[in-house]
Amino acid sequence: xxxxxxxxxxxxxxxxxxxxxxxxxxxxxxxxxxxxxxxxxxxxxxxxxxxxxxxxxxxxxxxxxxxxxxxxxxxxxxxxxxxxxxxxxxxxxxxxxxxxxxxxxxxxxxxxxxxxxxxxxxxxxxxxxxxxxxxxxxxxxxxxxxxxxxxxxxxxxxxxxxxxxxxxxxxxxxxxxxxxxxxxxxxxxxxxxxxxxxxxxxxxxxxxxxxxxxxxxxxxxxxxxxxxxxxxxxxxxxxxxxxxxxxxxxxxxxxxxxxxxxxxxxxxxxxxxxxxxxxxxxxxxxxxxxxxxxxxxxxxxxxxxxxxxxxxxxxxxxxxxxxxxxxxxxxxx
Amino acid sequence: xxxxxxxxxxxxxxxxxxxxxxxxxxxxxxxxxxxxxxxxxxxxxxxxxxxxxxxxxxxxxxxxxxxxxxxxxxxxxxxxxxxxxxxxxxxxxxxxxxxxxxxxxxxxxxxxxxxxxxxxxxxxxxxxxxxxxxxxxxxxxxxxxxxxxxxxxxxxxxxxxxxxxxxxxxxxxxxxxxxxxxxxxxxxxxxxxxxxxxxxxxxxxxxxxxxxxxxxxxxxxxxxxxxxxxxxxx
Numbered sequence: 001x002x003x004x005x006x007x008x009x010x011x012x013x014x015x016x017x018x019x020x021x022x023x024x025x026x027x028x029x030x031x032x033x034x035x036x037x038x039x040x041x042x043x044x045x046x047x048x049x050x051x052x053x054x055x056x057x058x059x060x061x062x063x064x065x066x067x068x069x070x071x072x073x074x075x076x077x078x079x080x081x082x083x084x085x086x087x088x089x090x091x092x093x094x095x096x097x098x099x100x101x102x103x104x105x106x107x108x109x110x111x112x113x114x115x116x117x118x119x120x121x122x123x124x125x126x127x128x129x130x131x132x133x134x135x136x137x138x139x140x141x142x143x144x145x146x147x148x149x150x151x152x153x154x155x156x157x158x159x160x161x162x163x164x165x166x167x168x169x170x171x172x173x174x175x176x177x178x179x180x181x182x183x184x185x186x187x188x189x190x191x192x193x194x195x196x197x198x199x200x201x202x203x204x205x206x207x208x209x210x211x212x213x214x215x216x217x218x219x220x221x222x223x224x225x226x227x228x229x230x231x232x233x234x235x236x237x238x239x240x241x242x243x244x245x246x247x248x249x250x251x252x253x254x255x256x257x258x259x260x261x262x263x264x265x266x267x268x269x270x271x272x273x274x275x276x277x278x279x280x281x282x283x284x285x286x287x288x289x290x291x292x293x294x295x296x297x298x299x300x301x302x303x304x305x306x307x308x309x310x311x312x313x314x315x316x317x318x319x320x321x322x323x324x325x326x327x328x329x330x331x332x333x
Numbered sequence: 334x335x336x337x338x339x340x341x342x343x344x345x346x347x348x349x350x351x352x353x354x355x356x357x358x359x360x361x362x363x364x365x366x367x368x369x370x371x372x373x374x375x376x377x378x379x380x381x382x383x384x385x386x387x388x389x390x391x392x393x394x395x396x397x398x399x400x401x402x403x404x405x406x407x408x409x410x411x412x413x414x415x416x417x418x419x420x421x422x423x424x425x426x427x428x429x430x431x432x433x434x435x436x437x438x439x440x441x442x443x444x445x446x447x448x449x450x451x452x453x454x455x456x457x458x459x460x461x462x463x464x465x466x467x468x469x470x471x472x473x474x475x476x477x478x479x480x481x482x483x484x485x486x487x488x489x490x491x492x493x494x495x496x497x498x499x500x501x502x503x504x505x506x507x508x509x510x511x512x513x514x515x516x517x518x519x520x521x522x523x524x525x526x527x528x529x530x531x532x533x534x535x536x537x538x539x540x541x542x543x544x545x546x547x548x549x550x551x552x553x554x555x556x557x558x559x560x561x562x563x564x565x566x567x
Contacts, residue, residue, distance in 0.1 A: 126413035127343055129435035134349035137438065141508040141554045155435060175417070193517045197510050202522050219417070 003067045004056050015048050062086040073100060111168070118165045122158050129155060145198075152194050156230065163223050163301055170308050174217040178332055181214060181252045181259060182207040188225045189250060195230060199237040201246050203229075208253035214329035220305045221327075225250075227298040228263040228325050235267030235323065259331035264324045270317040278315065279303035335449055338379035340364045340396065341411065342388050350383060353438035356501070358464055359445070370396045371403075379406065381449055383441070384428070386412035386419065394426040401427035407448035411436070467500040468560035481542045481562075488538060491516055491531050499535075499548065499558045508555040532556060 019041050026037070056063070061080045066089070070076055076093040080086035129151060136147045166173045189196075189203050196203050229250065236246040249264040270278060277283050284296040306313050306327065317323040337359050341347040347363050354361040362377045364370055367389045374382070382400060386393040397408050410423040413434040420431045430444055446463045463474040471480040477493045479486050488496060494515045498507045509528065516523045516531065532548060539547035549559040 123413040126434040127346065131343070131345045131349065133435050134346070134353065134438055139505075141506040141511075141551075144505075145508045145510050151435070190517075193514060194510075196522075197513045197517070202524070204522070 001056075001063070004059075004063050007063075008052060008055075012048075015044070019044055059083055059086060062089060065089065073097065115165050115168060118161060122162045122165075125154075125158055129158075148194070149198055156226075159223070159226075160297055160301065163220075163305075164297060167301060167304055170305075174220060174309070176215050176217055176309075178213045179216045179218050179221060181212045181261060181329075182210050184218065184221060185225065185250055185252050185261060188222055188229060191226065192229050192233065195233050196248075199233055201233050201236050201248055204247050204249045206249060206251040206253075208251075212252055212254060212259050213332045214259040215332060216309055216311065216329055220309060224302045224305055224327060225261060225263070227302045228327075231298060231325075232263050232265035232267065232323070235269075236265045237267075239266065239268040239320075239322075254331050255328075257331060259329045261327045261329070262324060263326075264322065266322040269319040269321050269323055270315075271319050275315060275317065279313070335380040335453075336360045336362065336377065337445065338362050338364065338374060338377050338382045340367075340370055340382060340388065340393070341385040342367060343385075349438070350441065353442060354445070356465070357442055358466070371399045374400055375403065380453065381406055381445060382408045383445075384408055384410050386410055386414065386423070394422055397423070397426045397428055405452075407452045409441075409444055409448065411441075465497060465500050467503050468558065469562065470500060470560075472496055472500055479538060479542065481544060484542045486538050486541045489534075492535050492538060495531055495535050496538075499556060503558040503560075506551045506555045506557045510555075512555065 023037050023041070059081060061078075062083065062085055065078070065080060076097045078090075080090045132147070133151055136144050136151070139147065185205060185207070189205055192203075229248065232248045236248055239246070246266055249262075251260075251262045251264070253260055253262070274283075279299050279302075280296075281300040282296045283300070303313060310330075312328040314326040314328060315323070316325075337354055339347050339350050339354075339361055341350065341364075351361040351363060362373075362379065364373050366373065370388075384393045384397060388396070393410055393412070397410075400406070400408060407429045408427060409430045409432060410428045411432050411434065412419060412423070415433045423431045429448055432441060432444060442463075465472045465474065469481060472478075472493065473480070474493060474497060477488045477490065479488055479493075479496060495512060498512055498515050501507075502511075509525070512532075513523055513525075513528055516528065536548050539545075544560075544562055546559055546561055549557045551557050
């Protein structure tokens, strides 16, 4: 409405000037009958008013469209009235929409290709890893152990890449089913045995009852817990170079209606100022910068996966004392 | 002597699998022509098949179905894909087990052995019992027994594991880390002391066989089997 008024203000002004001009011509010519003059003005205004009202109501959607911002891209696809201006605007919006759609489709396709490529590449890299893993068994110590350790890092790195790629296609890549948490915890700890041994860190597994079950995706949960455990090992090892029996405690218990998996270390801890930021992508903090192979992606991926699976993460940490991270799931009775 | 057919298109992996298998007294055969897997299977008549999923012509699933038409022998899939769907497909197409890359030869051997035993019973296990021979010693991994000449001692699980690692690595050093890994028990964490105690026990077992100084400590890296008895008897 306001747009319409602003649009036609000049027309009104011109019309009024016209009335004034015509009347003054008659006035100066000696024709002086005020009621008739006013009546003429009234008739003129009436036609003008009719015209404006028709104009406004027949193009109301057009003005409406122009004065309200687009909420979504799809809104630009609304049909307007069958009037020249409305038609033109409609066509303009449609063609713009089409261009954007084309670009979006192209970008999506590119991303899709990239994703497929990464996925394939990661799987291809596993064969050389297997070859090295098998070959290294014929090499003497201590080189053999050192190479195996690097292999382990590569394997973990590849996994992170794979899961980063999978995160983008998350909707097609998860199956929620009841997961037996104690079993998952012990499998994950077992998977990290080499890392534990290399860093002389003791895993301690505490399970309050062997039947704790929660709805989740096993693969993602395994990945999340893996990230937490390998972080715990890294930060414990960084806190204590003497290697005298640091412990990482992985516990699984219920808390009210929640099931909790908790990873607790006695490592270097995370400064208060970083608590909010540890889950941000590419965040490595001072801790990460002092360590190798820190991409800052592990915790970010863990957080993203937790959000999508509907789990919560809790973090408690103090510098020099250690860190506790919990994954909170909804327990199944 | 159980015969194992290896259908794997990566030549290095196939070779490494072959040497790992032969170390434990099995006979391994590699596939040469991947278009004729079924023919080779019928020629070789193996007791077990290791089958890669990604092959140059057709895939592992296809060949598994072909093999299933003529035989019930155990088929173990090897693949880089670790998705649930891949594993389900493998089992639905007649596979018995699924090993994901990157794998460790120990895992492959343990699975081969358990499937052979399940498929052919104890008789077969006896026929091709999992055993390791090095420097006149024979280690029976099922019976947990170590034999030297006519003498034999029985070992505990942990002792057998350590002895196996030492014999496997000979003439190289078995690192402390590798031994700890071998002893790893998810229930009770194994520390350096556990290793020391068990090494001492293994040494005692060797002494019972009349073999002195059989296990050398290599400072800073680990332990090495020291078969002084083989040099004594030319």
